[in-house]
Amino acid sequence: MSDGDDARVTEVRPTSDDPIAAALSRGIGGPVGDRAGRHPxxxxxxxxxxxxxxxxxxxxAQKGPCYSSQWTDSQARYSDMCYSDLPYLYVGRGFAxxxxxxxxxxxxxxxxxxxxxxxxxSYYAYGAAYVTHWLSGSPDVTPRGGMSQGQMYGDHAIVRESLLFTAVNAVGFGICALIAAGLMSGVNRRRPWDAVLFAVSPVLLFDGLINWDLLAVACVAGVLWAHARDRPLLTGALIGLGTALKLYPLFLxxxxxxxxxxxxxxxxxxVAVAGGAATWAVVNAPGYLSSPHDWxxxxxxxxxxxxxxxxxWLVAQQMFGTTYAxxxxxxxxxxxxxxxxxxxxxxxLRAPQSPRLAQLGFLLVLGFLxxxxxxxxxxxxxxxxxAVxxxxxxxxxxxxQAGEVYYxxxxxxxxxxxxxxxxxxxxxxxxxAVGLRLAAQLYLGVVVARDIWFPQHDVVRAGRGPAEHLSLWPPAEPGRLSLGRTPDPV
Structure with missing residues (x-):
């Protein structure tokens, strides 16, 4: 759908489209009516x-107990479920x-x-460490060369820096989450509210600060957005950038x-493959040229x-008392x-209609995990x-996500x-817990696969307006009727 078609788009209202959203809305006035206006x-x-x-x-805030104890209370980080890799790697990987x-x-x-x-x-963490040192007044790191890692973990100044390092990373993660949410809102112009499921996700709340995964999440959201805008080069470039952050965006x-x-x-x-390969190579070049072995x-x-x-594999090892090589x-x-x-x-390939990239991407990443x-x-x-x-x-x-929270x-x-x-x-x-987590994921995978095989169950395709039905969204394949070429919904 081109930018000029925005005026013809009928926005799907969640409380009219989703039974649970409608039920949840009763406490704040109920589902939106047909004559409801739009806030300016x-x-x-x-x-x-x-x-x-x-x-x-x-x-x-959920990580507050660990922050207050400076991530030094080994029991609190587990009992209060506030663990994060970031403060430990500040010392453990030389960023101090x-x-x-x-x-x-x-x-x-x-x-x-x-x-x-x-x-x-690695680049992002190094950049966050540089900002941390700058905000800490650029301390002289020469004396630290004579300290062991154990001594550094016990040094109050370095501990404070590790907390600042975590906060600096968190600011960047928050920006990535906002970028991802904004891009997801724009993937399907008819359904901007779908991104609310990302915005209020327990997965985002609990897992966002454990490691650097949100960097790749922003790239994946960008891939979905670029594909929806029919921009192959940008789609490939973002896949390449995402793969330089985590391997899984490659599966898209x-x-x-x-x-x-x-x-x-x-x-x-x-074009997408070439753009992705070139982007990945450019991003990897500094690390590879510095030290191929370390890269x-x-x-x-x-x-x-x-x-x-x-x-x-871990469950099987523990259950059967063996170790797999x-x-x-x-x-x-x-x-x-x-x-x-x-x-x-x-x-x-055999589905009645061309699947959406989000559907295929979800199934592929799920299989890997x-x-x-x-x-x-x-x-x-x-x-x-x-998934959203x-x-x-x-x-x-x-x-x-109930399975994810339980795990x-x-x-x-x-x-x-x-x-x-x-x-x-x-x-x-x-x-x-491991079994229930995987069962919940497989449940969602089965539902997504059903939507691909039986497109009438796909809520993104359901309820389209007359103009969109005429254009056969997604675009018709060669040899089939098409009254207008529009990008795939994602």
């Missing part, structure tokens, strides 16, 4: 942004001395581990293969990593994921923008030892 300032996008800011602020993450200096590498994240996160290319393959838009697909740590670390928190897990996981991708490909060697609580953020736009229904989102509480209590049976034995309650 509180547009849908501004409401979504305000709700996102409020939700993220509540998430910061403002060391470049890909420094090949022997002095640096003897003291600190290399950042085990993709380069985009699979969705583009299905959608543009059905439409024979091979040139657009080539490769992200890939080697994940290849050698064993079963870890949240994964079915990383090589075995790698092979089985990639075989499963390859078969899953093949299934999504067949589903997408189901058998991943580690499934940290914040990885739910990977699914969030895709793939199935914008309060009931289904609440079911899925969020369980994993911290498990790490704190609070779920251990009184008589000894394995933590069955933690296994239950």
């Amino acid at each position: 300032w509180w547009t849908p996008v501004r409401v979504v942004l305000a709700l996102t800011a409020l939700c993220f602020a509540l998430g910061l 001395e403002l060391d470049w993450p890909y420094s090949d200096s022997l002095d640096v590498r003897d003291r600190y581990d290399v950042m085990e994240y993709p380069v985009g996160i 290319l699979g969705g583009l293969v299905v959608i543009w393959g059905r439409q024979r838009r091979w040139r657009d697909l080539a 490769n740590v992200f890939w080697s670390f994940n290849a050698k990593r064993g079963a870890d928190l949240g994964s079915v 990383p090589h075995t897990i790698n092979i089985v996981s990639w075989v499963f994921f390859s078969l899953w991708c093949a299934g999504v490909l067949v589903l997408g 189901l058998v991943n060697k580690v499934y940290s609580p914040q990885y739910a953020l990977w699914l969030l923008p895709l 736009l793939a199935r914008p229904r309060w009931r289904d989102q609440l079911i899925w 969020f509480a369980s994993v911290w209590w498990y790490l704190g030892g609070f779920l251990n049976p009184g008589g000894g034995g394995e933590p069955g309650f933690y296994w239950l």
